[in-house]
Amino acid sequence: NPLRVTYVNQYHHSLCANPKLPLASEACLQDPKKPTKVCLRYSKYVFDQERVTYATAQARCEEDGLQTSWFHFIQGIENQKKGFHWTNSPCTIKAKVNPDGLVSIVYDIPGVTVHSNANIESRNFFKVYWSNGIYPKNDLDGDDGNSCGNGACTPLEEGGCLCSTSAFEGKVFNEMPTRAEDVLSNLYIGAYDPSSFDEGTYTIEEGDGVRAYLVDNEYSSNTVFEVTNAHGRTRLLKNSKQFVRIDGSGFSFRSAPSFMSILNEEASLRDARYEVDATIDHLLYHPNTAPFMATRLIQRFVTSNPTPDYVKTVATAFKTGKYDNFGSGKYGDLAATISAVLLEPDALSVVLDVDPFHGSIREPLLKTIAFMRSMELELITEKKVLELAYPFKNKIGQMAHSFDTVFSFFLPENIPTGKPGAAMLYSPEAMLVDMPKVTGLLNGLYSTIKNGISNCYYGFGDGRSVPCEEGDFNNAVAKLSFDTSAEDAAAVVSELSTLLTSGRISPKNKELIIDTYTSKLPDKAAALRIAQQLIVSTPEFHSFDTVKSSGETRESASTPPPSGVPYKAVIFLMLQGGADSFNMLVPHTCSPKDLYSEYKKVRGAVSMPLSSLLEIDASSSNQACTSFGMHPKLATAKQLYDDGDLVWFANAGVLTRPTNKDKYKSHTKAALFAHNSMKLYIQRLDPFKTDVETGALGRIADALQK
Numbered sequence: 120n121p122l123r124v125t126y127v128n129q130y131h132h133s134l135c136a137n138p139k140l141p142l143a144s145e146a147c148l149q150d151p152k153k154p155t156k157v158c159l160r161y162s163k164y165v166f167d168q169e170r171v172t173y174a175t176a177q178a179r180c181e182e183d184g185l186q187t188s189w190f191h192f193i194q195g196i197e198n199q200k201k202g203f204h205w206t207n208s209p210c211t212i213k214a215k216v217n218p219d220g221l222v223s224i225v226y227d228i229p230g231v232t233v234h235s236n237a238n239i240e241s242r243n244f245f246k247v248y249w250s251n252g253i254y255p256k257n258d259l260d261g262d263d264g265n266s267c268g269n270g271a272c273t274p275l276e277e278g279g280c281l282c283s284t285s286a287f288e289g290k291v292f293n294e295m296p297t298r299a300e301d302v303l304s305n306l307y308i309g310a311y312d313p314s315s316f317d318e319g320t321y322t323i324e325e326g327d328g329v330r331a332y333l334v335d336n337e338y339s340s341n342t343v344f345e346v347t348n349a350h351g352r353t354r355l356l357k358n359s360k361q362f363v364r365i366d367g368s369g370f371s372f373r374s375a376p377s378f379m380s381i382l383n384e385e386a387s388l389r390d391a392r393y394e395v396d397a398t399i400d401h402l403l404y405h406p407n408t409a410p411f412m413a414t415r416l417i418q419r420f421v422t423s424n425p426t427p428d429y430v431k432t433v434a435t436a437f438k439t440g441k442y443d444n445f446g447s448g449k450y451g452d453l454a455a456t457i458s459a460v461l462l463e464p465d466a467l468s469v470v471l472d473v474d475p476f477h478g479s480i481r482e483p484l485l486k487t488i489a490f491m492r493s494m495e496l497e498l499i500t501e502k503k504v505l506e507l508a509y510p511f512k513n514k515i516g517q518m519a520h521s522f523d524t525v526f527s528f529f530l531p532e533n534i535p536t537g538k539p540g541a542a543m544l545y546s547p548e549a550m551l552v553d554m555p556k557v558t559g560l561l562n563g564l565y566s567t568i569k570n571g572i573s574n575c576y577y578g579f580g581d582g583r584s585v586p587c588e589e590g591d592f593n594n595a596v597a598k599l600s601f602d603t604s605a606e607d608a609a610a611v612v613s614e615l616s617t618l619l620t621s622g623r624i625s626p627k628n629k630e631l632i633i634d635t636y637t638s639k640l641p642d643k644a645a646a647l648r649i650a651q652q653l654i655v656s657t658p659e660f661h662s663f664d665t666v667k668s669s670g671e672t673r674e675s676a677s678t679p680p681p682s683g684v685p686y687k688a689v690i691f692l693m694l695q696g697g698a699d700s701f702n703m704l705v706p707h708t709c710s711p712k713d714l715y716s717e718y719k720k721v722r723g724a725v726s727m728p729l730s731s732l733l734e735i736d737a738s739s740s741n742q743a744c745t746s747f748g749m750h751p752k753l754a755t756a757k758q759l760y761d762d763g764d765l766v767w768f769a770n771a772g773v774l775t776r777p778t779n780k781d782k783y784k785s786h787t788k789a790a791l792f793a794h795n796s797m798k799l800y801i802q803r804l805d806p807f808k809t810d811v812e813t814g815a816l817g818r819i820a821d822a823l824q825k
């Protein structure tokens with residue numbers, strides 16, 4: 120039975136509140152006979168905005184010889200004081216249900232302004248768990264509509280249903296549960312630690328892995344159960360189920376947890392921290408976390424495509440905190456997890472090196488650092504820190520702490536093109552393999568071998584590229600100091616192979632390198648340099664696999680003869696990273712609805728000032744605005760638009776079928792709002808292969824003709 124609470128006068132925001140909870144201050148009616156309802160605070164009140172239950176508010180008013188009431192204003196309180204005050208006016212809490220079963224709270228308080236977080240326009244939808252998975256659905260929202268619960272709710276013009284509700288609480292267990300799992304799977308409301316209450320408040324009963332704290336020696340909704348979950352964490356749970364029923368129907372849902380209160384705004388920072396802690400807890404102990412962490416760690420350390428058994432073993436180590444003799448036995452122990460990653464047979468077996476589904480491509484930066492360490496790079500100047508060309512990632516595609524986007528250098532779910540992609544194999548590092556980066560890496564490695572860290576022949580040193588004599592280290596800040604005691608060519612190449620490829624170089628490649636090394640003798644330094652260059656050119660150096668040669672000669676690509684037929688080409692330019700599209704094209708002059716004001720309200724502090732926008736004409740279109748504004752840094756794009764050489768496609772995305780904002784989730788199978796997925800869909804143009812072997816422009820032309 121919620122009651123209305125409001126600020127110091129009736130013109131301020133009003134909300135509904137549970138009278139059993141301490142949510143508002145008292146407001147005591149001064150003179151019930153006067154048409155203007157003026158209230159006072161309790162004569163003995165001490166604290167501004169003190170929160171009490173409605174029963175306490177009533178008692179305080181009665182002590183002063185007054186009564187609670189709705190009011191026009193409260194005397195003696197400044198208007199800036201925003202604390203809520205109890206009234207005796209009932210109000211109704213309704214649920215706005217969208218097509219996907221998400222719920223938004225609506226406070227129905229006739230004749231007053233309702234807080235924007237809980238009025239009929241609110242779109243603060245949240246997930247709830249409906250009994251049997253069914254809920255009231257508007258017939259406008261799909262073929263499975265049920266007339267908003269067969270008339271129990273009011274259908275909304277824009278879709279969805281508005282439903283009257285009632286809240287209920289009941290006990291779950293009438294006796295001691297037989298297992299801890301029963302408690303964990305049926306109870307969701309936490310409880311205060313019974314030991315914090317006065318002695319004698321609870322009596323204790325012991326069960327099989329369950330301890331019950333009883334009030335008045337009976338099982339009720341006040342009973343608290345103590346259990347230990349699979350992660351070794353003690354849980355205190357209330358023997359209560361709180362649920363919300365849709366009035367006039369059989370629909371109901373479990374009451375959703377709420378951290379942030381719109382009634383208690385000064386506690387928002389504290390409650391936000393609690394909610395963040397709870398979210399982190401939820402993510403850490405989620406059933407998918409262990410296999411997710413296992414897969415990602417295996418990808419980084421061993422292979423891009425781990426087997427299910429390998430993932431299961433590592434995930435088990437993460438959950439139990441033990442792997443052989445490693446680990447503390449606590450959930451999430453990384454010592455146990457990494458031990459499982461590195462010591463499982465999948466990581467150690469040399470047999471798997473020949474499996475084309477095993478292994479991975481080496482990251483450019485790790486290859487570079489591994490090469491420098493193995494070949495014993497040392498500084499030859501007075502500098503104590505090695506300085507590389509800036510920006511170094513422009514040469515090889517990577518540099519520590521220098522990734523271009525929040526998604527790091529590559530995506531773990533990347534599937535490359537070609538045969539690996541056809542086999543649906545993941546290769547995260549393949550995103551960094553393109554001709555400029557491969558050329559930059561090899562140029563740098565060759566230059567380091569021949570001239571040290573310098574600017575010789577596009578080396579890793581700073582400055583413009585200059586020609587240098589091989590073996591000349593005068594321009595270098597560091598050089599390779601590796602030397603070998605091996606005398607014969609085979610031993611030297613074997614040692615280099617061990618250091619740089621873990622001994623994976625194929626016999627055919629090894630034989631080629633040995634012959635080339637021998638041809639440079641007796642100049643042992645020159646022989647070593649050519650052997651190093653050849654090894655860093657092998658596929659074994661650039662991956663964690665052995666390579667099997669087909670023995671076939673690759674055909675040389677020939678340039679097709681020109682047809683002489685004129686044509687036009689469309690260039691599709693895909694910009695990496697992300698763009699704030701809402702600030703690239705902004706509503707400017709619009710009527711009858713002022714869309715710029717709506718934009719400014721929604722975007723808040725990050726909105727673009729109207730005066731800063733580059734206005735473009737849209738009067739010849741059927742848009743709601745006669746002009747739009749482009750971001751001030753898009754001056755060149757504006758000129759192209761004004762010249763008729765550029766057109767904007769707004770609100771474009773990857774959808775399975777035409778839809779709207781209320782139905783998009785159920786209407787499309789695309790992973791919307793995921794940057795990596797949307798980028799992949801756009802790159803593929805036809806992500807679900809509905810029009811195989813067709814071009815984007817051809818499909819656009821077909822659509823325009825229909």
